Amino acid sequence: MRARDNPFAVQRVLSVRYRLQDSSWDDLLARLAALNYRAAIVGAEGAGKTTLLEDLGTTLAESEWRIRRLRLNRNQPRFPRGFLTPLLSQLGPRDIILLDGAEQMGRLAWWRFLWRTRHCGGVVVTSHRAGLLPTLVHCTTTPQLVSEIVRSLLGDRAADLQPKLDSLFWEHHGNVRAILRELYDNFAAQQ
Amino acid sequence: MSELKLNVADGRMAFRPGEEIEVVAQWQLDEQPTSAELHLVWYTHGKGDGDSGVVRTIPFDSPGIAETRRCTLRLPKAPYSFSGKLISLIWVLELIVEPGARTERIDITIAPRGEEIILHQGLASE
Numbered sequence: 001m002r003a004r005d006n007p008f009a010v011q012r013v014l015s016v017r018y019r020l021q022d023s024s025w026d027d028l029l030a031r032l033a034a035l036n037y038r039a040a041i042v043g044a045e046g047a048g049k050t051t052l053l054e055d056l057g058t059t060l061a062e063s064e065w066r067i068r069r070l071r072l073n074r075n076q077p078r079f080p081r082g083f084l085t086p087l088l089s090q091l092g093p094r095d096i097i098l099l100d101g102a103e104q105m106g107r108l109a110w111w112r113f114l115w116r117t118r119h120c121g122g123v124v125v126t127s128h129r130a131g132l133l134p135t136l137v138h139c140t141t142t143p144q145l146v147s148e149i150v151r152s153l154l155g156d157r158a159a160d161l162q163p164k165l166d167s168l169f170w171e172h173h174g175n176v177r178a179i180l181r182e183l184y185d186n187f188a189a190q191q
Numbered sequence: 192m193s194e195l196k197l198n199v200a201d202g203r204m205a206f207r208p209g210e211e212i213e214v215v216a217q218w219q220l221d222e223q224p225t226s227a228e229l230h231l232v233w234y235t236h237g238k239g240d241g242d243s244g245v246v247r248t249i250p251f252d253s254p255g256i257a258e259t260r261r262c263t264l265r266l267p268k269a270p271y272s273f274s275g276k277l278i279s280l281i282w283v284l285e286l287i288v289e290p291g292a293r294t295e296r297i298d299i300t301i302a303p304r305g306e307e308i309i310l311h312q313g314l315a316s317e
Contacts, residue, residue, distance in 0.1 A: 003237030004279035
């Protein structure tokens with residue numbers, strides 16, 4: 001199967017947005033406002049934190065917040081020297097910082113970051129662990145969620161995969177990203 | 192309601208590297224556009240993060256509300272359109288009209304003999 005035809009190609013997977021469970025976007029935004037726009041999206045790897053943060057940014061931008069996106073990861077666990085000062089000097093009460101990967105920061109760096117962003121309208125982060133900021137959403141995954149995502153990508157063909165999906169869920173500990181990557185490989189191996 | 196159309200003049204969708212083609216861009220809009228451009232773009236599609244590049248931009252001067260414009264462009268000699276199991280490289284002609292970033296795209300193939308190179312079937316003989 002050609003990469004362009006693979007239903008689990010990244011470009012198709014990225015079109016699947018976060019599915020709020022037991023909540024609505026209005027509820028989420030109300031909770032964020034109640035937390036004074038300082039909150040954390042918490043969850044394990046592949047649980048949808050980054051996707052939710054992206055969707056939250058899009059929604060907030062529609063309400064005329066200015067969104068500044070920052071990202072840290074294992075390859076880049078800290079901001080380059082001299083990066084934050086000019087950025088933060090431009091921000092004010094209408095700006096919300098969305099920081100993906102806050103758990104990469106050490107304790108001291110995190111507290112300094114919070115202090116330096118106190119003048120901003122808000123800070124929303126993703127983290128593998130709770131405690132950095134009040135939890136806005138704890139992202140979790142279920143076999144049913146994975147089935148829904150696969151159905152949105154495969155349509156009717158998803159029914160054939162259902163027995164495999166359950167075992168993939170437990171094999172990958174609910175990591176949706178890893179599950180979808182394995183499905184990509186499975187389809188790529190098809191003639 | 193706005194409508195955009197994009198076609199290659201002779202109706203083909205597959206071309207040899209370096210070939211010159213004529214593109215026909217049409218639009219019918221609800222409001223006066225501020226700009227209209229044709230882009231020749233490549234992008235990757237597959238397992239990893241996508242990548243893309245705009246190789247050529249042709250602006251249409253003083254675009255009106257409803258127009259048909261023609262232009263010629265010479266296609267690049269590389270990279271060829273190809274597909275493997277992990278990645279495909281796809282060429283696209285893209286008409287973008289502002290405001291609103293309204294877009295119309297058509298996929299084209301750029302490769303020797305006009306056929307996408309399929310990597311896992313072995314190298315195509317020249």
